[in-house]
Amino acid sequence: MALPQAKQDVTEARIAALSLPEGGWAEPARREALARVRAMGLPNARDEYWKFTRPDTLVSAEAPAARVLETGEAPLFDSRDRLKLVFVDGVFSAEESDDLSLEGVTIDRLAEAKDIHWAKELYGTLEARGQEPVARPLAALNTAFATDGLLIHVTGKPSKPISLIYRHVSDSSDAILHHVIKVDAGAEATILENGPAAARFNKCMEVDLAAGARLHHVRAQGRDHERRAATHVFARLEKESVFKSFTLSVNGAMTRNEVVVEFTGDDGVAHVAGACMGDGDFHHDDTVFVTHDAVNCESRQVFKKVLRNGATGVFQGKILVKPDAQKTDGYQISQSLLLDEDSQFLAKPELEIYADDVACSHGSTSGAIDEDGLFYLRARGVPRGTAEDLLTIAFIAEAVQEVDDESLQEDLVERVAGWLARRRG
Amino acid sequence: MLEIKNLHVKLEEEDKQILKGVDLEVEAGKVHAIMGPNGSGKSTLSYVLSGRDGYEVTDGSATLLGEDLLDMDVEERAAAGLFLAFQYPVEIPGVGNMTFLRTAVNAQRKARGEEEMSSADFLKVIRARAKELKIDAEMLKRPVNVGFSGGEKKRNEILQMAMLEPKMCILDETDSGLDVDAMKLVADGVNALRDEGRGFLVITHYQRLLDHIKPDVVHIMANGRIIKTGGPELALEVEQNGYADIMSEVA
Ligand SMILES: Nc1ncnc2c1ncn2[C@@H]1O[C@H](COP(=O)(O)OP(=O)(O)OP(=O)(O)O)[C@@H](O)[C@H]1O
Ligand SMILES: [Mg+2]
Numbered sequence: 155m156a157l158p159q160a161k162q163d164v165t166e167a168r169i170a171a172l173s174l175p176e177g178g179w180a181e182p183a184r185r186e187a188l189a190r191v192r193a194m195g196l197p198n199a200r201d202e203y204w205k206f207t208r209p210d211t212l213v214s215a216e217a218p219a220a221r222v223l224e225t226g227e228a229p230l231f232d233s234r235d236r237l238k239l240v241f242v243d244g245v246f247s248a249e250e251s252d253d254l255s256l257e258g259v260t261i262d263r264l265a266e267a268k269d270i271h272w273a274k275e276l277y278g279t280l281e282a283r284g285q286e287p288v289a290r291p292l293a294a295l296n297t298a299f300a301t302d303g304l305l306i307h308v309t310g311k312p313s314k315p316i317s318l319i320y321r322h323v324s325d326s327s328d329a330i331l332h333h334v335i336k337v338d339a340g341a342e343a344t345i346l347e348n349g350p351a352a353a354r355f356n357k358c359m360e361v362d363l364a365a366g367a368r369l370h371h372v373r374a375q376g377r378d379h380e381r382r383a384a385t386h387v388f389a390r391l392e393k394e395s396v397f398k399s400f401t402l403s404v405n406g407a408m409t410r411n412e413v414v415v416e417f418t419g420d421d422g423v424a425h426v427a428g429a430c431m432g433d434g435d436f437h438h439d440d441t442v443f444v445t446h447d448a449v450n451c452e453s454r455q456v457f458k459k460v461l462r463n464g465a466t467g468v469f470q471g472k473i474l475v476k477p478d479a480q481k482t483d484g485y486q487i488s489q490s491l492l493l494d495e496d497s498q499f500l501a502k503p504e505l506e507i508y509a510d511d512v513a514c515s516h517g518s519t520s521g522a523i524d525e526d527g528l529f530y531l532r533a534r535g536v537p538r539g540t541a542e543d544l545l546t547i548a549f550i551a552e553a554v555q556e557v558d559d560e561s562l563q564e565d566l567v568e569r570v571a572g573w574l575a576r577r578r579g
Numbered sequence: 580m581l582e583i584k585n586l587h588v589k590l591e592e593e594d595k596q597i598l599k600g601v602d603l604e605v606e607a608g609k610v611h612a613i614m615g616p617n618g619s620g621k622s623t624l625s626y627v628l629s630g631r632d633g634y635e636v637t638d639g640s641a642t643l644l645g646e647d648l649l650d651m652d653v654e655e656r657a658a659a660g661l662f663l664a665f666q667y668p669v670e671i672p673g674v675g676n677m678t679f680l681r682t683a684v685n686a687q688r689k690a691r692g693e694e695e696m697s698s699a700d701f702l703k704v705i706r707a708r709a710k711e712l713k714i715d716a717e718m719l720k721r722p723v724n725v726g727f728s729g730g731e732k733k734r735n736e737i738l739q740m741a742m743l744e745p746k747m748c749i750l751d752e753t754d755s756g757l758d759v760d761a762m763k764l765v766a767d768g769v770n771a772l773r774d775e776g777r778g779f780l781v782i783t784h785y786q787r788l789l790d791h792i793k794p795d796v797v798h799i800m801a802n803g804r805i806i807k808t809g810g811p812e813l814a815l816e817v818e819q820n821g822y823a824d825i826m827s828e829v830a
Contacts, residue, residue: 524671525632526669527669527670527671529631529632529653529669530665530668530669530671530723531671531674531679531683532630532652532653532654532657533629533630533631533653533654533656533657533663533665534657534679534680534683534687534739534743535654535657535658535683535684535686535687535690535743536654536679536682536683536686537654537686537690538652538653538654540682540686541654544674544678544679544682545671545673545674547673547674548671548672548673548674548722549673551672551673552673
């Protein structure tokens with residue numbers, strides 16, 4: 155079916171502004187992805203899947219400028235022992251990064267395309283699978299045009315987290331990064347991501363978990379008020395594997411985070427969680443799609459949004475249970491804490507179930523700070539502002555607790571506390 | 580210590596007068612009890628004194644150690660030494676009991692210009708106090724009142740009181756929902772805090788609590804007023820005959 159002309163024009167204008175990296179093992183996958191983009195067209199406001207979030211700044215040929223922000227705060231995760239991998243405006247910086255060697259993992263750069271690579275089987279494959287039943291054209295665009303990224307093969311249990319650090323230097327940077335993470339049977343790793351990446355950021359991460367593999371993914375988006383970001387995580391879980399992904403998003407003019415999870419082996423566990431703090435001109439969208447296509451898998455989606463000053467939060471979450479996915483345990487909750495009446499939360503929770511022996515539940519709520527709790531705290535002498543902050547941090551706790559590592563939880567909560575404190579002045 | 584004069588209170592949202600001229604003075608070192616039928620305004624009095632929203636003082640005054648309570652923010656009243664043990668303690672999911680109490684203790688100290696308590700000192704004190712009230716360490720780590728039984732919530736109120744060492748303690752039906760042993764624990768907790776510089780206002784329906792916490796003065800509240808004041812024998816009279824006699828006597 156031909157695309158509407160307007161959509162086609164926008165899509166072609168965007169494609170024309172980019173150049174497809176040629177040569178190397180990834181090129182065929184890139185060309186296929188480009189064909190997918192052309193067939194789907196980039197999203198516009200009429201698309202059902204973009205009903206709550208305007209995609210125009212994410213698809214325009216030119217990236218809107220975004221200033222680099224200095225908060226004076228030490229970057230998150232700074233004090234922990236980790237393998238540091240730094241990207242500056244979307245380009246890997248070997249100088250600022252640690253040596254890529256770490257026992258239990260091999261890491262290569264996408265930009266250093268050789269003729270043969272293990273990632274050939276995966277690059278664009280999970281993204282392509284994730285295009286059904288809902289199109290995700292920005293992810294296909296990413297596969298076609300990504301200029302850099304890391305190919306991470308976890309073969310054992312590396313002793314420290316692999317930490318991707320993004321730095322935003324130029325007001326007009328428009329970065330497209332694509333990471334592929336393959337975790338072998340029984341292997342386990344933690345991936346951290348933080349820092350402002352670019353004025354506009356399109357990131358895709360494909361995660362392939364073999365039997366019994368485990369991956370912990372903790373990311374923080376923040377320190378860039380004018381950020382525009384579209385990110386995708388595609389995870390495929392084989393038998394008994396575990397995938398846990400948590401995102402803390404702070405500020406940002408436009409952020410759309412999509413997570414697409416597919417259980418292809420029995421007894422898998424996937425937890426996708428997020429907390430976001432929005433102030434003023436802030437739009438944050440979490441879009442999650444979990445497909446159960448295996449027996450006895452557990453999925454959890456836990457999203458909390460704190461919104462003030464006219465900020466907007468969006469949640470679109472779906473659990474799809476295929477006919478043979480018996481004993482599925484699916485849970486989904488999305489909640490917002492509205493600190494004033496100008497802010498809004500738009501939620502579209504969905505369950506689609508074709509198996510009969512499943513336990514799925516979902517819920518979505520939106521509310522103000524609990525007055526009784528506030529009075530109780532104040533009656534014990536806690537000043538109003540501190541009491542509000544305590545209750546706000548308590549509100550996001552259920553999401554933060556999805557992170558297994560308690561010291562990481564503490565780091566994340568400290569960020570949120572700092573954010574709240576700065577707003578109280 | 581606490582001086583309430585001709586206090587008139589109505590609901591903010593409705594044209595409903597709840598307190599219709601309450602006069603009451605609790606001296607330092609004394610325990611006063613308030614009894615009275617359901618709906619007579621006892622909890623309302625405790626809420627108005629502690630500064631809860633939703634009420635409007637239309638006349639009268641309330642002072643703590645000579646300072647105008649009604650003019651202060653909720654947290655200022657607490658720092659000034661007022662404590663209310665809630666009839667219905669509030670559950671606060673996500674806030675650990677320990678974090679909550681340490682924040683409260685130090686906020687009050689800071690407000691009074693005192694030095695904050697170190698984590699180590701705080702731990703030492705809270706462990707000792709919790710033990711006296713048979714509150715185990717696990718309960719201290721749990722979110723405030725979440726999943727606590729009725730009796731555990733009430734003991735937790737007393738623990739907070741013990742940690743905050745207020746000057747004026749108002750206990751709103753702290754005995755209701757307690758088994759015999761827990762009642763004894765709570766009473767012991769209160770008695771341990773009795774001293775010259777501290778006043779108590781104990782709201783209760785039952786004489787039983789007053790066997791353990793011996794009041795100096797007993798007030799009967801009905802229909803938004805203190806209608807009778809007497810010694811401990813007044814509580815016994817209520818226990819035996821109910822309120823009908825007293826109310827007709829006054830009317
Ligand atoms: N926020 C409110 N909205 C409506 N009515 C209220 C409110 N607060 C108090 N009241 C009413 O005021 C009256 C006094 O209530 P209060 O809770 O003070 O009584 P009480 O003496 O503590 O009763 P009990 O012994 O049952 O605890 C009752 O009729 C109650 O319904
Ligand atoms: Mg009451």
